Amino acid sequence: MVTRRFMHLDVFAPRSGAGNPLAVVLDADGLDTDAMQRIAAWTNVIETTFVLPPTTPEASYRVRIFTPRRELAFAGHPSVGTAHAVLAAGLATPRDTADGRRQLVQECGAGLLPVSVEGDGATRALFVQAPATQVLARRDGNDARLRALLGARLSNAGAALIDSGRRWWAAELVDEAAVRSWAADFDGIAALASPDEAMGLAVFARCAGSDYGLVVRALMPFHGHYEDPASGAANAALAGYLHATGQAGELGDRYVVSQGREVGRDARLTLVRDGGRIWVGGSTQTVMAGVLRW
């Protein structure tokens, strides 16, 4: 039995318990794929990552990402959290880039991906670059199907089917209260999302006068009516859509999202547009640090 450093983190969380959990096994050398999958099933965390030495000098570290059921090539919150764990454990140091940022380079199933580092210690925020967003379809605020689902909550801006690796329907609602108070109709969301093979529906609204510019809820009807407490990928796709269609408005090139209060969390995600690229990030809390013996 080997002892490895282990962390249980809360990602996109300004405090413990506010974000999306992640388990990280450091020093994962020597674990085979089967052992990693069994550990990820046993921890029962939504994702568990395993940190390995990089196989190429350009990379700061290598990571493999597992849900309790399968391995993923890439995912947003595991990448942000793993970078936090690597920095906290002193396994890698950020390098300066030509455009004045500090970054780590993560080697994962999807290739080499930059992780941008802002600040240090408790105020450190980490950002991953999101794939470009394609807008596959748009519906205005009079669309009958969306009106039937959302009623008077639907704004005039309407909705769109967007894709940045995974597809989402995204609908802008009239205000923050309309988002937070919606008793989501998961059967209706399934009927909307199913023909387009979308993950579900992200509803959002602009919030003036708060410490966040947007409130978002990500509703996934196909595996037990799941509401994601903090969605890196869905928020990145949403930011790409708002910028691509000229709807960012007062949100500007950098805005904060509030997500997860409706499921007992209170996550914050920061969305940054940098040239044509979208970065999604935030802070991570080290809830538990210790060792794993397996």
Next chain:
Amino acid sequence: MTPHDFMQLDVFASAPGRGNPLGVVFNADDLNGATMQAIAAWLNLSESTFVLKPTQPGADYRLRIFTPRQELPFAGHPSVGTAHAVLERGFVAPRIDTDGSGALVQECAAGPLPLRIAGEGAERVIHVRAPRGVEREADSRAVLASLKNAALGAVRPALIDNGPRWWCVELADEATVRGLTPDLDAMAPANRADGSVGVAVFARCAAPDYALVVRAFVPADGIPEDPVTGSANAAIAAWLRANGALPARRFRSSQGREVGRDGVVEIEVDAEGEVWIGGLTQTVIEGTLAW
């Protein structure tokens, strides 16, 4: 908040990954119930426990048990695992009985509960006395239909109440139990209708290492199959005893292989007819929790 020592254990497991996980937060006297519930929800383990100073004379420690959704007055695997954790940390020392076995008294919401301890570390076996199991009258037809009318064993199916209510259904043999694919969509409403937590199927085995094979389905609570279930094993033992059908006074059951685990529950029925359930616990994760 001050950091708390934390362990994540594997209960009823002869090696890490074979049993039922449990989170244990030590020195939890400064945490209120709402914070405990929030931590248990965030950890998302089947159960998390919080170790507190005892409030009753004779108790060695107190614990509170939470699922991600609610607090429980008592549960088997959290009791076995928490006792292992406090012994590993040296928080308490077992009293040694005349027969050489060790004893602890755990205070939980269901009252003071005796535990028996033998051995040390990863070899330590802890038994907890289960609440008595009594039969509740109920119609088994919907549950048996959800088992797709699998071939039954000799003992009549019954609804046994030992805190939770378990349907205990003996099937013809080990292969029938291990090969079973129940209709969970039909089972969940049957459980809701009669107030049962789930369905425990079992069979006698000729295997050298275990006398029973057990599987426990809990679809009404969103858990298709529980990996290793103390209370279900205790309910089965109580029902077998009532039928004069115990394989032995002490025996082992095998549970969890069908969900990628390989748990072993050690069952003992004492001279007074009380059922004790126990097993080995592995300390998988140790660290500090900051909430």
